[in-house]
Amino acid sequence: MVECDTELPEIQGQLIRMLAHGAVISGADLAYALGISRTAIWKRLRQLTAMGIRVVAVRGRGYRLAEPLELLDQTVITAGLPQAISARLDAFHFPFAVDSTNAMLMRLPLATRPRICLAELQWAGRGRRGRVWHTPVGAQIPLSMSYAFAALPADFPALGLAVGVMVAKALTRLGIEGIGIKWPNDLVWQERKLGGVLIEMRGEACGPCEVVVGVGINVNLPERSAARIDQPWTDLTHIAGSARPHRNQLAQALIVALVEGLDQFAAEGLAPFLPAFQTFDALVGRCVQVEQGGQWHPGIALGINERGGLLVRDSEGIRTYWSGEVSVREMST
Incomplete structure (x- = not known):
C-alpha cells in the first residue's frame, strides 16, 4: 500500500537497489553511479521517503536506509530452480516496478510454455472483484505465471481453489504451520489474511487458452502500508519471525508449486486437490x-x-x- 499510483522511474529502482543492503553511500557516489546530479539524488531520496522507504542522512558521509531491504534477485531465484522446472519456462520477466504482474503477462502474446513475472513494486495490482492490491518495495511476493491449456479444463471455475492448495502446501513445506484457505481465494493464518489468488483467462472457451495465475503473499509489511488494509491481516514475519523463509526462497517454492500443480490440474482437474483442501479449509x-x-x-x-x-x-x-x-x-x- 505505497503512496504511489504512477510508474516508478527505472533510475529510482536502481537507487533502491544500491541502498538496499543498508550501508552508507555518499551522495557523490550515488550521483556518479546513476549519472545524475547530487541535487537530483536528493530529490529522488525524498521520493523514497514519500513512498514509505525511510532514508537516513549520515552527516559528512552520505545516506543509508533506516532498515535494509530484502530484495528479490532473479539470478538467485533461477539458479535455485530444479532443472526440470527451468526447462519448462518460456521466459522470466522481472521489472523492478510494474502496474500489475498479471497485467504485464496479459499484454504479452500467447505462449505455449509458462512465463513468470515478479516485481518489487506494483502500483495497480488487482485482487478479486477489481480490488486494488498495492505492493510496497520488499514487503510482499507479487508473482504471476501464465499457463497454456490445450483446452479449457472442465473444472476451470475451481482453479483458484487448486492454486490455493498449491500455495498453502508450498508454505507448509517451508515451515509455516497453520495456513488456511478461506473460500474462494484467500490465504489466512489465525483468521488474518496472509495472501490471495487471482485467476485471469484469455483464449477460446472451446479451444486453446491461457490463464494468468496471480499470487500475492505478505512477507514483511511496514506498519504505514498495513494501516490502509481494510481487514485483519498478517505476514510471514509476524508468523515465523526470523525463521521465516527468505523472499527468494519463497519465490522459488511458489514457482515450483505452480508449474507442478498446474500440470496436475491440466491432467486431472480438481479431484486430486480436494483432500488437501479439506485440511486447509478455514x-x-x-x-x-x-x-x-x-x-x-x-x-x-x-x-x-x-x-x-x-x-x-x-x-x-x-x-x-x-x-x-x-x-x-x-x-x-
Missing part, C-alpha cells in the same frame, strides 16, 4: 455470511463439493455457492 464448521446480489445469507459452512462450490446450511437446507458470485465474511457466533 471455514468448515464456522458460522458465515454469504453475500449474493447485495443480500447477506447466514449459515454454517460445510466445506466444498467435488466441483469447488461452497456448501452452506441455512434455515432452508443446504445451498451451493460458486466462486466469482459471492463474498464470504465470518460472523460472530
